[in-house]
Amino acid sequence: MNRKTAISAYVIAVAGVIAAPGMARAADYHHVHVTASSPSEAVRWYSEYLDCQPVADRRDAADCDGTELVFVVQPTMGSTQGTGVNHISFSYEDLTTKMAALEAVGVRGSGVRLQRFDDGSTLRDIPGLFKIGFIFDPWGTRIEMVEDEEYLGFHHVHLSAADPEATLAFYRDVMGGEPASLRGQIDGLLFGDVWLLASEHGEGTPATTGGRAIDHIGFVVDDLTAAATEYRNHDVVFETEPAVPEGGRTQAQRAFLRGPDNVRLAVVETGFAGVVTERAAEATGADAEPYDAPATPWGEPDLQGVWTGNSAHGIPLERPDDSAATESLTAEQAEARRERGTLGSIWGYEREWRDTTLGYVKTAPSTQVAMVVDPPSGRIPALTAEGEVMAARAAESRASYTQRPAAGPEDLTPYVRCITRGLPGLMMPSIYNNGLQITQGPGFVTIQKEMVHETRVIPTDPRERVGENVKTWLGDPQGRWEGDTLVIETTNFNGLASYRGSSSDMTLIERYTRIGPSSLQYSFTVDDPTVWTRPWTGQFNFDLDDEQYELVEYACHEGNYGMTNILSGARAQEAAEAEAPGR
Amino acid sequence: MSPMYVQRSNSITAVKGLVAAIAVGFLVLLPSATILNAQTAESDAPRAWDGHPDLNGVWQAIGTANWDLEDHPASGGHPDLGAIGAVPPGQGVVVGGAIPYQDSALEQRQQNWENRPAGDPEAKCYFPGVPRATYLPHPFQIIQGDKKIMMVYGFAETSRTIHMDKDNPERAPIDSWMGRSHGHWDGDTLVVDASGFTGEAWFDRAGNFASNNLTVVERYTPMGSHAIMYEATLEDPTVFTRPWQIRMPLYRRLEDNARVLEFKCVEFSEDLLYGHLLREPTR
Numbered sequence: 001m002n003r004k005t006a007i008s009a010y011v012i013a014v015a016g017v018i019a020a021p022g023m024a025r026a027a028d029y030h031h032v033h034v035t036a037s038s039p040s041e042a043v044r045w046y047s048e049y050l051d052c053q054p055v056a057d058r059r060d061a062a063d064c065d066g067t068e069l070v071f072v073v074q075p076t077m078g079s080t081q082g083t084g085v086n087h088i089s090f091s092y093e094d095l096t097t098k099m100a101a102l103e104a105v106g107v108r109g110s111g112v113r114l115q116r117f118d119d120g121s122t123l124r125d126i127p128g129l130f131k132i133g134f135i136f137d138p139w140g141t142r143i144e145m146v147e148d149e150e151y152l153g154f155h156h157v158h159l160s161a162a163d164p165e166a167t168l169a170f171y172r173d174v175m176g177g178e179p180a181s182l183r184g185q186i187d188g189l190l191f192g193d194v195w196l197l198a199s200e201h202g203e204g205t206p207a208t209t210g211g212r213a214i215d216h217i218g219f220v221v222d223d224l225t226a227a228a229t230e231y232r233n234h235d236v237v238f239e240t241e242p243a244v245p246e247g248g249r250t251q252a253q254r255a256f257l258r259g260p261d262n263v264r265l266a267v268v269e270t271g272f273a274g275v276v277t278e279r280a281a282e283a284t285g286a287d288a289e290p291y292d293a294p295a296t297p298w299g300e301p302d303l304q305g306v307w308t309g310n311s312a313h314g315i316p317l318e319r320p321d322d323s324a325a326t327e328s329l330t331a332e333q334a335e336a337r338r339e340r341g342t343l344g345s346i347w348g349y350e351r352e353w354r355d356t357t358l359g360y361v362k363t364a365p366s367t368q369v370a371m372v373v374d375p376p377s378g379r380i381p382a383l384t385a386e387g388e389v390m391a392a393r394a395a396e397s398r399a400s401y402t403q404r405p406a407a408g409p410e411d412l413t414p415y416v417r418c419i420t421r422g423l424p425g426l427m428m429p430s431i432y433n434n435g436l437q438i439t440q441g442p443g444f445v446t447i448q449k450e451m452v453h454e455t456r457v458i459p460t461d462p463r464e465r466v467g468e469n470v471k472t473w474l475g476d477p478q479g480r481w482e483g484d485t486l487v488i489e490t491t492n493f494n495g496l497a498s499y500r501g502s503s504s505d506m507t508l509i510e511r512y513t514r515i516g517p518s519s520l521q522y523s524f525t526v527d528d529p530t531v532w533t534r535p536w537t538g539q540f541n542f543d544l545d546d547e548q549y550e551l552v553e554y555a556c557h558e559g560n561y562g563m564t565n566i567l568s569g570a571r572a573q574e575a576a577e578a579e580a581p582g583r
Numbered sequence: 584m585s586p587m588y589v590q591r592s593n594s595i596t597a598v599k600g601l602v603a604a605i606a607v608g609f610l611v612l613l614p615s616a617t618i619l620n621a622q623t624a625e626s627d628a629p630r631a632w633d634g635h636p637d638l639n640g641v642w643q644a645i646g647t648a649n650w651d652l653e654d655h656p657a658s659g660g661h662p663d664l665g666a667i668g669a670v671p672p673g674q675g676v677v678v679g680g681a682i683p684y685q686d687s688a689l690e691q692r693q694q695n696w697e698n699r700p701a702g703d704p705e706a707k708c709y710f711p712g713v714p715r716a717t718y719l720p721h722p723f724q725i726i727q728g729d730k731k732i733m734m735v736y737g738f739a740e741t742s743r744t745i746h747m748d749k750d751n752p753e754r755a756p757i758d759s760w761m762g763r764s765h766g767h768w769d770g771d772t773l774v775v776d777a778s779g780f781t782g783e784a785w786f787d788r789a790g791n792f793a794s795n796n797l798t799v800v801e802r803y804t805p806m807g808s809h810a811i812m813y814e815a816t817l818e819d820p821t822v823f824t825r826p827w828q829i830r831m832p833l834y835r836r837l838e839d840n841a842r843v844l845e846f847k848c849v850e851f852s853e854d855l856l857y858g859h860l861l862r863e864p865t866r
Contacts, residue, residue, distance in 0.1 A: 297632050297729050407862035408861040409857055419849045441639050441727045441733075448744075472844070473847055552757060555709075557709070564857065
């Protein structure tokens with residue numbers, strides 16, 4: 001639904017007069033089930049920006065004026081729009097101030113995205129109603145902000161219905177909503193002091209809510225067994241029969257119904273407090289038991305499989321100043337850190353990018369404080385005198401690129417040019433396409449990183465090095481087995497894809513060790529005496545993800561529209577500056 | 584842990600001992616019941632640990648298939664390059680002589696021909712697709728294990744994963760330049776089914792092509808130790824009137840220390856692709 005039709009939802013009142021209440025057993029809103037990749041971060045977001053309250057002993061719920069928002073990790077298949085639940089709504093006494101405050105938050109990190117109207121404003125005054133505006137949470141849920149002083153706080157759930165009148169009749173007759181008219185303008189239903197509104201769905205049948213940003217709407221009844229009998233009398237389809245759910249925090253029952261317009265409904269009994277669904281992180285700390293790696297049929301340690309670096313995404317290379325004495329993060333802190341890293345890179349990532357659109361579930365984030373394990377301070381050692389000169393030169397050239405339009409591809413990084421992320425850069429976890437496929441044949445290991453599709457062929461038997469003049473982006477690797485650990489020593493770098501200032505004199509020593517059935521420890525030692533006063537080592541783990549993950553072809557250069565856009569934008573900027581008066 | 588893998592070496596010099604241990608293991612394993620096709624192993628091709636032909640090594644096609652799959656005489660190239668840019672003459676690798684294009688597809692090929700070389704994905708350093716990756720004028724390496732067979736091509740950092748461990752071939756999740764490949768052994772022949780292509784790749788510098796409906800069945804059959812007969816059957820009902828086949832040997836690179844060197848060609852394509860957008864335009 002675009003902006004215009006969103007507004008028209010308010011202008012076009014739902015036709016027809018709603019008949020008197022039927023025999024329904026009155027239900028009340030209980031919860032709205034919202035998909036978020038980080039429940040704790042979502043609780044923080046809704047508490048900070050929409051004045052909900054964290055729920056005691058629950059990491060996954062916020063109380064918004066008596067209605068719970070329950071946040072559950074699942075692969076998001078898209079935002080609320082296009083489904084039978086278009087948005088939820090919050091009401092404020094002074095919406096102008098509220099929207100200004102939200103606008104000041106900005107979209108970076110777990111920020112706030114405001115939807116602008118055609119004139120660029122974020123607020124609109126609807127005659128006879130009140131001021132409205134729209135925002136999105138970071139996980140794709142659309143939220144309407146209204147200024148309705150009669151109903152403050154959690155204000156309404158707005159359905160998108162093929163036949164709004166029939167849909168409202170269902171919620172009246174079956175769920176027991178009380179017909180009422182919002183400001184005499186819009187017919188809807190009241191559940192307690194929260195509205196249920198319905199507008200006509202513009203295009204065909206609404207998509208199912210299941211798996212989307214709002215997965216379902218939950219109602220509460222005193223006696224679900226009795227209510228279920230009534231639902232059956234109304235020919236309601238049950239997706240799940242009433243039962244105490246697995247992992248339920250209380251003995252209250254829950255059922256799932258299929259509402260009109262492919263909207264999933266939960267009905268729970270009084271006392272229901274959600275289910276425990278957290279995925280346990282595998283213990284991979286230093287105290288993990290030594291692990292005996294399996295062997296290939298020809299007798300070498302077997303590292304094969306599809307691994308992902310998703311758990312390590314968010315670990316900073318160096319120990320942050322404020323965590324000097326921290327051994328490891330809590331699960332909540334780790335989750336929030338990765339989430340901020342993800343959202344800080346690309347807004348809406350979880351619903352737009354392939355990892356989740358193909359249905360992958362990310363492994364739990366690592367609680368490791370920093371990658372650097374040597375020096376023990378967790379900080380990269382001091383630069384040599386030559387390293388200082390190189391760093392200053394690099395900073396200067398970076399500044400010149402960022403301060404003026406790029407003259408050509410050479411002004412941009414090898415990564416933007418889709419050449420490479422270099423070594424060890426390409427091994428580093430990132431926001432998406434974190435796949436690592438290791439395959440082996442006798443005497444060779446191939447290491448394929450999904451981003452940007454590079455395949456390294458590592459010989460594990462000694463062989464002659466290539467000549468000194470055959471410098472390459474990824475260098476000349478020589479592998480060996482030390483026990484069950486694959487050790488790779490790489491030299492002959494061309495130095496053009498520098499990692500944190502590394503030069504062509506770098507020797508990179510990588511160690512791959514299986515430390516558990518599904519855990520691969522990766523450590524890298526950067527030995528570059530031209531740049532640093534001593535070698536330094538970083539470390540993180542990859543997780544075996546064979547069951548669900550497959551590397552897809554990262555055709556970076558083939559689809560590098562970014563390069564065309566950057567350069568054509570640069571030329572347009574230069575042309576505009578040349579034409580500008582006074583220059 | 585396999586019983587033969589008892590040595591834990593700590594230095595590069597100890598690796599030789601490990602290699603010896605593996606070799607002994609190989610001899611011990613050879614008569615075991617797990618060996619496949621041992622009875623049919625008539626050729627003198629080397630054998631892998633499981634009795635199948637051992638295709639490990641660095642291979643390269645020789646010939647002019649990458650210039651033109653069909654018969655072609657010598658012809659000139661870019662005048663600045665003199666004879667260096669000329670197209671060497673070649674006998675076609677298409678079984679039966681000509682590619683059976685539908686009429687409408689012939690027009691597309693003619694357009695491709697007229698747009699060469701700049702329109703050729705090879706000039707742009709794009710993924711070469713299948714089967715072209717096999718007969719580019721660059722070596723490629725086969726790494727043959729137990730679950731996957733990797734084919735790693737230097738050009739454009741291309742590789743293919745041949746899934747040997749999928750009983751039920753899976754549809755490619757999305758189209759890609761290199762497609763999705765499933766392999767199995769037919770006697771001493773590695774058979775690879777590849778599909779799920781974007782349809783943007785060309786087969787050669789002459790502009791031969793297919794659409795994203797292309798399916799390729801490749802057969803890699805060892806001819807002794809140092810050559811593999813490569814055959815590919817190409818089918819695309821939207822472009823060709825019938826399935827057709829190409830056939831050429833692949834040769835082992837026998838140089839000491841033969842390897843596939845990194846050929847990251849992106850930077851060499853940037854002037855062609857972006858020259859018109861530079862501050863000092865070159866195009």
